[in-house]
Amino acid sequence: xxxxxxxxxxxxxxxxxxxxxxxxxxxxxxxxxxxxxxxxxxxxxxxxxxxxxxxxxxxxxxxxxxxxxxxxxxxxxxxxxxxxxxxxxxxxxxxxxxxxxxxxxxxxxxxxxxxxxxxxxxxxxxxxxxxxxxxxxxxxxxxxxxxxxxxxxx
Amino acid sequence: xxxxxxxxxxxxxxxxxxxxxxxxxxxxxxxxxxxxxxxxxxxxxxxxxxxxxxxxxxxxxxxxxxxxxxxxxxxxxxxxxxxxxxxxxxxxxxxxxxxxxxxxxxxxxxxxxxxxxxxxxxx
Numbered sequence: 001x002x003x004x005x006x007x008x009x010x011x012x013x014x015x016x017x018x019x020x021x022x023x024x025x026x027x028x029x030x031x032x033x034x035x036x037x038x039x040x041x042x043x044x045x046x047x048x049x050x051x052x053x054x055x056x057x058x059x060x061x062x063x064x065x066x067x068x069x070x071x072x073x074x075x076x077x078x079x080x081x082x083x084x085x086x087x088x089x090x091x092x093x094x095x096x097x098x099x100x101x102x103x104x105x106x107x108x109x110x111x112x113x114x115x116x117x118x119x120x121x122x123x124x125x126x127x128x129x130x131x132x133x134x135x136x137x138x139x140x141x142x143x144x145x146x147x148x149x150x151x152x153x154x
Numbered sequence: 155x156x157x158x159x160x161x162x163x164x165x166x167x168x169x170x171x172x173x174x175x176x177x178x179x180x181x182x183x184x185x186x187x188x189x190x191x192x193x194x195x196x197x198x199x200x201x202x203x204x205x206x207x208x209x210x211x212x213x214x215x216x217x218x219x220x221x222x223x224x225x226x227x228x229x230x231x232x233x234x235x236x237x238x239x240x241x242x243x244x245x246x247x248x249x250x251x252x253x254x255x256x257x258x259x260x261x262x263x264x265x266x267x268x269x270x271x272x273x274x275x276x277x
Contacts, residue, residue: 009240009243010243011246019262119250124172124178
């Protein structure tokens, strides 16, 4: 398992995007642009309220191709132009209560004229932003990943 | 496709059980094999009753089982709920991959427009 792949309770997605970093960062921090792309293919953003600053909240509704509404919400923790955005993210249930919150870190790095976008989503770091915890947690789930691999083979 | 369409109840129980560094450390220890409560308590500055409380939470969430046979009732990891969490996170991967596909399309449009307006970089 290399550093670019996810351990079992962390998600890492990396993409080289054929656009300069300035534009990629803007696409994440301009509410009008975010509403155009955030969501799976065929989904339409029907409501968007985004306060893009540290501590600011966001809430959006996406409508599926079959007409089902899905609400997502969160809070921005860091906005560091043009290199990093950190926010919490949760889906709401049918009653509007947020489900389990994920901490999402998006980093934008220059890659020649293009941009390397890395998205890291962690299941349990929201309550413990402290870096001290990070090592232990990561290694815990590396071991868990190994364990799962072994379990599958037997 | 959308993560919250996953069955929520068991996931919620698993998440609240995992939302504690001591309990996660206990699970990490159990990855290498079963252990007694005393052995599990050793690395923590915590009383045995406090550790037992954590174990009860993990047991209720179905993350560990405690043997009835041996007198020292060793704890053992049960990985199935963790697998559910891992699957749930995988749904997010699809969500983000598709969003990033759309982001790329969107940025192609933005750059075409910039070029037309002559604001694009010349080299």
